[in-house]
Structure formats: C-alpha cells, structure tokens
Amino acid sequence: MQYFLSSIEGRAFRIAQIATGNRDDALDIVQDAMIKMVQNYSMHAKDEWKALFYSILQTRILDWHRRQKVRNRFRSWFNWNSAENEDDEEDFIAQQPANQAYAPDVKLQDAQFMDDLNTALSTLPLRQQQVFLMRVWEGLDIAETATVMQCSESSVKTHYARALEKLRGQLAQHHEVN
Numbered sequence: 001m002q003y004f005l006s007s008i009e010g011r012a013f014r015i016a017q018i019a020t021g022n023r024d025d026a027l028d029i030v031q032d033a034m035i036k037m038v039q040n041y042s043m044h045a046k047d048e049w050k051a052l053f054y055s056i057l058q059t060r061i062l063d064w065h066r067r068q069k070v071r072n073r074f075r076s077w078f079n080w081n082s083a084e085n086e087d088d089e090e091d092f093i094a095q096q097p098a099n100q101a102y103a104p105d106v107k108l109q110d111a112q113f114m115d116d117l118n119t120a121l122s123t124l125p126l127r128q129q130q131v132f133l134m135r136v137w138e139g140l141d142i143a144e145t146a147t148v149m150q151c152s153e154s155s156v157k158t159h160y161a162r163a164l165e166k167l168r169g170q171l172a173q174h175h176e177v178n
Contacts, residue, residue, distance in 0.1 A: 001042045004049050005034050012057055015133045018121050019061045029064055033057040054138065054148040058130060065126060113174050120170040127151075128163035135160055 009030065016026035033056045041052045121129055127149070134145045135156075145160075146153045 001038060001049070004046070004053075005037070008050070008053065009034070011137055012053070015057065015130070015137070016061060018118070018129060018133065019126060020064055021122060025064060029057070029060045033060050036060075050138075051140070051144050051147050054134060054140070055150065058148055058150070061126070061130070109174075113171070116171055116174065117167075120167050123170070124163055124166060128159045128166070131156055131159040132163040132167070 012030045012033065013026055016029040017023060020026050020029065033053065036056050037049070037053050041049065041056075044052060121132070124132065131145060131149060134140045134148055135142075140148065142153050142156050145156045149156060
C-alpha cells in the first residue's frame with residue numbers, strides 16, 4: 001500500500017490543487033484520502049486500489065467544495081475579505097522544472113502553455129475538470145472514470161467532450177503556426 005500511495009501522491013496533489021486552487025487545502029484533501037484508503041481499503045486487491053483511491057479523493061474534493069459554499073455565504077453576510085490568503089497560493093504546475101535541453105524560447109513557450117493550461121483547467125466546471133484529469137492525467141478508461149466519479153459512462157463521455165472543447169478553445173493560440 002505504501003508504494004502505491006507514494007506513486008500517486010504527486011498526481012493526486014495536482015488534481016486536488018487544481019480543484020481547490022489552494023496548496024494547503026489540496027495537501028489536506030490528499031492526506032485525508034490516503035488515510036481513509038489505508039483505514040478502509042488496504043485489504044482489497046491491489047488492482048482495485050487506484051479506482052478506490054480516486055473515488056475517495058473525488059468525495060473529499062466535493063466535500064471541500066460544499067464546505068466552501070457554506071463558508072462563502074457566511075463571508076458574504078459578514079463582508080469578510082477572502083482575498084487575504086491569495087498571496088500564499090502557489091502555482092504548482094508552473095513551478096515544475098523545464099527540460100534543460102530546450103532552447104530558451106521553447107522553455108518560455110512551454111511555461112506560457114503550462115500557465116494557460118493551469119488557468120484553463122481551473123475555469124472548467126468541477127465535474128468536467130475532474131473527468132478530464134482522471135482520463136488524461138491518470139489514464140483511467142471510461143468505465144473506471146465512471147466508477148471513480150460515481151456517474152454513468154455516458155456522463156463521463158459528455159463531461160470529457162465538453163472539457164476538451166473548452167480547453168481547445170482556450171488554448172487555441174498555442175496551436176497557431178507563427
């Protein structure tokens with residue numbers, strides 16, 4: 001179980017960070033999902049772990065969004081400033097080291113693309129965002145994604161197609177020939 005969790009922790013963190021937009025919340029979500037995985041599912045077959053873990057992660061992300069809605073209602077009632085923690089947020093994807101073999105202009109283009117991709121992913125509705133991440137980053141097939149997301153396979157296909165359409169539209173400038 002330890003090897004499995006260490007092999008997915010980075011990707012799980014990126015998924016949670018994109019969903020929350022906050023590094024600390026993402027770390028808490030991933031840690032909580034890992035603890036639940038060990039407590040409740042360590043005796044399951046190893047080939048079931050990936051889908052089980054991502055189901056737990058998705059549930060934790062949805063719970064976080066529900067709590068945020070309630071907190072935001074209270075903040076709006078009391079006119080609290082929720083912008084005070086924005087400076088602490090880090091862009092994890094943009095901080096990833098670029099391949100040293102690239103020329104500076106290619107590195108710049110890659111960095112700009114990653115910034116734009118991160119921004120585009122964060123603007124997607126949560127279900128589209130999570131389906132896209134499960135299919136593309138985690139390599140889950142449609143059936144596995146449906147199990148993780150607790151929805152039908154046709155719903156996965158629809159969310160994935162809509163996410164791709166929106167991302168292609170937002171990232172079209174990166175495909176233009178200069």
